[in-house]
Amino acid sequence: MDIGYYPGCSLTGTAREYDQSIRKVLSELGINLIEIEDWSCCGATSAHATNHLLSVALPLRNFNLAAKQGIKEIFIPCAACYNRFVVAKRDVEQNSQLKKEVEEILEEEVVTNFNIVNMVQIFKMIGKDNILARRQKELSGLKVAAYYGCLLLRPPSAVNFDDAEEPSSMEEIIKFTGAEPINWNFKTECCGASHSITNTNVVLNLSKRIIDDALEMGAEAIVVACPMCHSNLDMRQRNMSKIDSGHKNMPILYLPELVGLSLGLDKESLGLNLHFIDTDPLLSRFSMAIVAKE
Amino acid sequence: MRIGVFVCHCGENIGKTVDCPAVAKEVIKFPNVVYAIDYKYMCSDPGQNMIKQAITEHKLNAVVVASCSPHMHEKTFRKACSAAGLNPYMCEIANIREHCSWVHDNIEEATKKAIDLIRMTVERVKFNAPLAEIKVPITKKALVIGGGISGIQAALDIAGAGFKVILVEKEPSIGGHMSQLSETFPTLDCSQCILTPRMVEAYQHPNIKLYTYSEVENVDGFIGNFKVTIRKKARSVREDLCTGCGLCVQKCPIKKAPSEFDEGLSNRPAIYVPFPQAVPNIPVIDRTVCTYFKTGKCQMCKKVCGREAIDFEQKDQLITEDVGAIIVATGYKLYKINKKDSDSTVKGYGEYGYGKYRDVIDGLQFERLASASGPTAGEILRPSDRKQPKKVVFIQCVGSRDESKGFSYCSKICCMYTAKHAMLYKHKVHDGEAYVFYMDIRSGGKGYDEFVRRAIEEDHVKYIRGRVSRVYEKNGKYIVKGEDTLSSVPIEIEADMVVLATAMVAQPEASKLAQTLGIPYDKYGFYAEVHPKLRPVESSSGGIFLAGACQSPRDIPESVAMASAAASKALVLFGNEMLEREPVVAKVNENTCVGCFYCKKVCAYNAIDLKEIRDKKGNLIKVVASVNTGLCQGCGTCNATCPSKSIELIGFNDEQIFYQIKAL
Numbered sequence: 028m029d030i031g032y033y034p035g036c037s038l039t040g041t042a043r044e045y046d047q048s049i050r051k052v053l054s055e056l057g058i059n060l061i062e063i064e065d066w067s068c069c070g071a072t073s074a075h076a077t078n079h080l081l082s083v084a085l086p087l088r089n090f091n092l093a094a095k096q097g098i099k100e101i102f103i104p105c106a107a108c109y110n111r112f113v114v115a116k117r118d119v120e121q122n123s124q125l126k127k128e129v130e131e132i133l134e135e136e137v138v139t140n141f142n143i144v145n146m147v148q149i150f151k152m153i154g155k156d157n158i159l160a161r162r163q164k165e166l167s168g169l170k171v172a173a174y175y176g177c178l179l180l181r182p183p184s185a186v187n188f189d190d191a192e193e194p195s196s197m198e199e200i201i202k203f204t205g206a207e208p209i210n211w212n213f214k215t216e217c218c219g220a221s222h223s224i225t226n227t228n229v230v231l232n233l234s235k236r237i238i239d240d241a242l243e244m245g246a247e248a249i250v251v252a253c254p255m256c257h258s259n260l261d262m263r264q265r266n267m268s269k270i271d272s273g274h275k276n277m278p279i280l281y282l283p284e285l286v287g288l289s290l291g292l293d294k295e296s297l298g299l300n301l302h303f304i305d306t307d308p309l310l311s312r313f314s315m316a317i318v319a320k321e
Numbered sequence: 322m323r324i325g326v327f328v329c330h331c332g333e334n335i336g337k338t339v340d341c342p343a344v345a346k347e348v349i350k351f352p353n354v355v356y357a358i359d360y361k362y363m364c365s366d367p368g369q370n371m372i373k374q375a376i377t378e379h380k381l382n383a384v385v386v387a388s389c390s391p392h393m394h395e396k397t398f399r400k401a402c403s404a405a406g407l408n409p410y411m412c413e414i415a416n417i418r419e420h421c422s423w424v425h426d427n428i429e430e431a432t433k434k435a436i437d438l439i440r441m442t443v444e445r446v447k448f449n450a451p452l453a454e455i456k457v458p459i460t461k462k463a464l465v466i467g468g469g470i471s472g473i474q475a476a477l478d479i480a481g482a483g484f485k486v487i488l489v490e491k492e493p494s495i496g497g498h499m500s501q502l503s504e505t506f507p508t509l510d511c512s513q514c515i516l517t518p519r520m521v522e523a524y525q526h527p528n529i530k531l532y533t534y535s536e537v538e539n540v541d542g543f544i545g546n547f548k549v550t551i552r553k554k555a556r557s558v559r560e561d562l563c564t565g566c567g568l569c570v571q572k573c574p575i576k577k578a579p580s581e582f583d584e585g586l587s588n589r590p591a592i593y594v595p596f597p598q599a600v601p602n603i604p605v606i607d608r609t610v611c612t613y614f615k616t617g618k619c620q621m622c623k624k625v626c627g628r629e630a631i632d633f634e635q636k637d638q639l640i641t642e643d644v645g646a647i648i649v650a651t652g653y654k655l656y657k658i659n660k661k662d663s664d665s666t667v668k669g670y671g672e673y674g675y676g677k678y679r680d681v682i683d684g685l686q687f688e689r690l691a692s693a694s695g696p697t698a699g700e701i702l703r704p705s706d707r708k709q710p711k712k713v714v715f716i717q718c719v720g721s722r723d724e725s726k727g728f729s730y731c732s733k734i735c736c737m738y739t740a741k742h743a744m745l746y747k748h749k750v751h752d753g754e755a756y757v758f759y760m761d762i763r764s765g766g767k768g769y770d771e772f773v774r775r776a777i778e779e780d781h782v783k784y785i786r787g788r789v790s791r792v793y794e795k796n797g798k799y800i801v802k803g804e805d806t807l808s809s810v811p812i813e814i815e816a817d818m819v820v821l822a823t824a825m826v827a828q829p830e831a832s833k834l835a836q837t838l839g840i841p842y843d844k845y846g847f848y849a850e851v852h853p854k855l856r857p858v859e860s861s862s863g864g865i866f867l868a869g870a871c872q873s874p875r876d877i878p879e880s881v882a883m884a885s886a887a888a889s890k891a892l893v894l895f896g897n898e899m900l901e902r903e904p905v906v907a908k909v910n911e912n913t914c915v916g917c918f919y920c921k922k923v924c925a926y927n928a929i930d931l932k933e934i935r936d937k938k939g940n941l942i943k944v945v946a947s948v949n950t951g952l953c954q955g956c957g958t959c960n961a962t963c964p965s966k967s968i969e970l971i972g973f974n975d976e977q978i979f980y981q982i983k984a985l
Contacts, residue, residue: 183725192791193671212793212800243795 030144031098032060033089035069035108035254042105042254044298048283049104049146051296055287056153056161060102063093070115071107072221084129086115087137094138102144104283106178106253109145110186116143117185145179146252146282148188150200158203163291165205169312171285172211172246173197174237176218176256191215200282201250204289211244213237218259227266234259235267238277248278248309250285257281261303278302278309322447325356325381326439327372329363329388331418336361338422340432344387347436351443355379364394369401376405383411383446387439389418408451410904410972415442437985444984448977452904457951459545460645461895463888464489466537466834469497470516470877471869471884472650473523478888479648480528484895487642488523489551490533492581494599496520497652501582503691503699505877506741507772513598513694520600534605538639540838541927543952544864545645545900555635557606558592562630565602569622569631570594578610580696584686586704587696592622592631596694606631646864646891649848650884651834653870655685656720656727656824667727670719672791673821678799679705681792681819684738691745701749703818710817713746714801715739715757716789720824722760728824728845733874735822736763740773742820743782755782756814758789758803766878785812792819825874840865848872858887866890905955905972907948914945914967920959921946928952929959 038046053060066089068074075082089112093101103109116139119126130137144152175194183191192215198208216237219230238260241249251257261279268274279302287297288310299306326348330336341359349357356379360368363386375381384407386398391414399409417435425431461484465476468490476486488495499505500520502512523529532551539550558569573590580589582596589595591611592604604622612619613633623631656667658675674681680703682690689695690702703710717739720727736759743755762784764770776782789803798815805812827846828834835842840860841849848867851859858866866887869880894900907920911934921929932947946959946968960970969975 190669190671193669212791212795 028057029059029061030149031093031096031101031141032062033066033069033093033101033103033108033112034062035071035103035105037105037107037254041258042281044284044301045104045254045257045281047296047298047301048281048287051292052283052287052290053149053153055290055292056157058149058153061096061098063089063098063101064096065092069105069108069111071105071111075111075114080125080128080132082111083115083118083125084132086112087119087129087139088133090116090138090141091133091135093141098141100142100144102149104146104252106145106176107255109143110178110181112143113185114182116141145188147179147196147200150203150282150286151196155203158286158289162204162289164289166285166289167205167207169206170209170245170247171201171206171280172209172241172244172249173201173214174241174249174251174256174260175215176251176253177215177220178255179252180215197250197252197282201285204285206285206289209241209244209246211241211246213240218256220255220259223255223259223263227263230259231263231266231270234263235271235274238264238267242275242277246277247312248280248285250280250282252282264304276304278304278306280306280309322353322383323355323379323381324351324353324383324385324443324446325372325375325379326351326354326358326443327363327368327375327384327386327388328357328359328417328435328439329368329386330359330361331363331389331422332361335388335418335422335435338425338428338431339417339435340428341435343432344417344435344439348439348443351440353447354443356381363388364397369397372398372401373405376402376407381407383407383413383449385413385415385439385442385446387415387417387435387442390414390416390420410452411446411449413442413446413449415439441981441984445977445981448974448980449972452971454901455904455906455950456899456901457543457545459894459897459900460547460643461485462487462642462644463646463648463891463895464537464547464549464642464644465648465650467497467650467652467869467871468492468495468523468531468533469650469652469869469880470499470519471652471871471880472497472648473519474881474884475648475650475868475888475891476523476529477519477526478885479891480523480526482888482892482895484528484892486526486529487549487551487644488529488531489535489537490531491536492595493534493556493603493605494520494595494601495523495531495533496596496598496600498685499877500596500598501584501685501692502688503693503695504741504745506737507766507768509741509744511693513692517598517600520598524600531601532640533601535640537834537837540647543926544862544902545894546951547644547647547864549642549644549647551640551642553638553640555608555637556603557608557611557631557633557635558604559630559632559635560601560603562628563603563626564628564630565594565604566627567594567604568625568627570604572621572625574619574621575610575612578607583689583696584683586682586686586689598694606633646866646894647838648866648868648884648887648891649834649838649840649860649871650868650887651828651831651871653825653874654828655683656826657683658719658821658823667720670726670821673716673719673789673819674792674794674799675821678792678794678819679703680710680799680817681821683821683823684735684742687742687820691742691749699749701746701753708817709750709753711750711752712754712814712816713743713756713818713820714789714799714814714816715743715755715820715822716801717757717759717822718788718824719821720826721822728826730824730845730874731763732822732825733763734825734876736761737766737769737772737876739820739822740764740776740782744776744780747776747780747782755780756801756816757782757784758787758801759784760786760788766876787812825870828871831871838862838865840867858883858890864894903955905970906950906953907955907957907959907968907970909946909948910967910969911945913965915965916944916946917964918946919962919964920968923958923962925956925958926952926954928954 070082070085575591868884
């Protein structure tokens with residue numbers, strides 16, 4: 028299956044392992060990613076906080092590039108990018124005046140008839156049967172907390188693939204790997220997002236609460252589908268140890284990394300060696316629990 | 322023919338966009354128009370007098386009033402014409418308000434259009450014929466659907482006036498939601514104490530025939546002459562034999578069916594009376610849980626019944642009743658936050674943990690906890706461990722006033738009952754703390770705001786203005802996360818119990834009943850009144866009236882007032898011997914009708930009958946269509962369908978319509 032691919036800036040930098048694991052896992056599952064040529068910024072954070080028109084025009088530029096490549100469906104793994112594309116699509120579809128303004132800026136007609144797919148949705152599209160057919164190891168007994176964050180599910184009027192407050196779609200994917208998604212309370216709580224740079228303490232407190240609840244509810248790892256969530260939860264744990272000496276490290280995995288493990292892919296190819304929090308204890312925990320497929 | 326044209330300014334409504342004096346000057350030039358005048362308010366007394374005077378002075382034999390929609394004032398003007406001796410059906414309305422002034426802003430063009438509209442109506446009225454109203458008899462008996470407080474009140478009022486009433490309730494007992502309540506705001510009088518005597522009165526009233534565990538299956542006919550089919554569901558207990566001793570209920574080995582009356586907070590047997598004060602006090606077998614109905618064994622109830630009243634073979638009975646008026650009082654349901662049951666249009670409130678945590682309950686469940694007849698005998702105890710909660714959080718507007726996740730309307734009673742709940746809790750648990758999260762406090766009503774103040778000032782209930790984002794369990798406590806918007810701080814409360822004031826919603830089968838009755842309802846399933854201010858208890862179907870929360874969320878005093886209003890509307894009807902109705906009905910030309918009965922197939926009102934045409938010797942010549950003028954609503958569908966043009970709608974015949982179009 029061919030599908031358009033918009034990695035976004037994080038996946039070329041801080042979230043390199045997200046991109047790496049996506050490419051590896053999806054190709055294992057028979058997905059051919061067609062990267063949008065000459066893709067540019069989606070307008071997340073800075074653009075949509077300062078200039079609405081710009082924040083709509085940026086995703087639409089990428090839409091038009093995709094159209095030129097004959098792409099009908101775009102897979103956008105970063106939750107922030109996904110959010111910008113979905114919202115921009117809705118905004119111009121509902122507002123012909125805005126559409127005209129954007130067309131003036133881009134100096135071409137805008138195309139919006141794309142199906143936009145996020146990280147959870149693409150696994151759903153691939154389907155349980157396909158994943159199970161290629162599964163090498165069943166991660167049975169592994170307790171995982173699915174963390175959605177904010178952008179993947181909101182605003183519900185535009186992003187409508189799961190319940191914004193009580194989501195459950197990521198848990199479905201986790202079950203495909205044989206791991207056990209836990210019931211916990213902070214699935215959609217704020218991690219602090221881009222305050223990471225400007226007000227790090229806020230992020231430390233917010234993200235620590237998320238990790239602590241997951242720990243308390245018995246999770247051995249948190250699974251995310253957003254580079255921002257990952258960096259706040261993974262990178263900031265070292266500072267969390269400074270404010271709380273009793274802080275216990277929690278490995279933070281990208282959803283494709285978890286799926287990749289069940290496909291029998293190794294640590295390096297999934298980029299698990301690039302995490303701040305060592306994933307080795309978890310991997311060794313796996314090797315005990317992993318039942319090799321006959 | 323001498324036609325008079327009366328052009329109304331409707332204050333500024335028409336006058337602002339249509340040059341009415343110019344219109345009058347123009348229309349007087351039309352052939353046969355002998356008189357034309359404009360006036361500021363044609364519907365007012367002086368306006369009507371102008372019409373009456375002109376009819377006499379100018380010997381008018383037809384009148385055209387250019388004004389608002391005929392829905393508004395056709396009756397008014399026809400009455401005025403009638404008072405001046407003109408047949409009312411010689412008066413026609415040219416709608417120059419809704420069809421012209423309201424939808425245009427160019428004066429010159431709107432004026433031209435108004436003149437055109439009048440020209441068309443003038444041409445049409447030339448073919449009008451004097452008509453006489455149709456008289457139909459009235460069955461002076463009412464059907465009340467729903468035996469809650471509204472239905473009981475309406476039934477008692479009508480019965481008290483000396484007319485027969487059929488009261489139908491779908492549950493095994495009458496009493497409705499009010500019988501589940503503990504105390505009622507704003508006086509805190511016990512709900513059962515004020516309700517049960519009325520239930521008994523309704524049961525014993527010689528003019529009231531009560532059908533419980535019954536539902537209205539079908540309604541035929543029309544105002545004054547309805548034919549109603551009632552399905553009396555099989556109770557499996559013979560009402561004529563049972564004395565209500567309760568032995569069968571005691572001996573039933575099934576004990577674990579969730580009690581509907583206690584909102585699932587207690588259990589009941591398979592054969593049960595919903596509550597001790599039920600009316601009638603006759604048990605019913607729940608066939609879905611009864612061992613006998615499931616396995617064919619047991620029959621314990623039958624063995625212990627000394628009256629041989631248990632009848633496992635009983636079947637649903639269909640009963641027909643003739644009534645002249647129907648009062649719909651089917652009430653409401655509480656919105657259940659459960660993803661599985663919840664309406665797909667509503668996104669739900671999974672984040673509040675209802676259905677996941679046993680101590681997160683809804684308003685009706687709290688009523689049962691607070692009620693002396695409830696599962697805890699009135700003690701406030703947590704459903705999970707039967708411990709007294711020391712901190713209770715009440716969350717208002719769960720589903721109400723929430724367009725993105727729930728319903729956009731306000732459920733109206735929750736502010737009051739939440740204040741009452743918090744107050745009752747504080748009265749029962751003196752060292753307890755009660756918190757209320759609210760958006761606004763809406764306490765309009767006699768003694769209502771004082772009641773809320775009392776909760777805050779005397780009972781020290783802590784009101785927090787803000788919404789709750791999540792409720793989750795931690796170490797046996799329920800963490801309620803919300804925002805205090807008055808001090809702009811996030812807030813977390815460790816509660817022992819959480820009570821959700823969930824939205825009042827229409828009964829799940831409300832739309833089905835509406836379709837059976839032929840009454841309109843809104844997008845939420847609440848029944849629609851004809852006019853929100855001036856005709857609040859009438860449905861748009863003649864002879865069908867509305868009472869209580871089936872029309873919109875409302876409290877007990879309002880429901881009772883509405884029920885009495887609906888009853889008085891039925892009594893107004895019963896005050897007449899014959900009913901007069903508009904003569905705008907279909908008429909068959911029996912000479913040309915070929916008896917294809919396409920008209921019968923398309924008629925939505927079942928108004929086409931078969932009529933046999935016989936010669937003098939009694940030989941059948943042909944079968945033709947015939948219109949039941951009592952049922953015909955004058956919609957004209959048959960007229961448009963008839964391939965041989967043998968059906969005509971009186972008052973809207975082909976000539977009238979064609980000449981009206983030709984005038985354009």
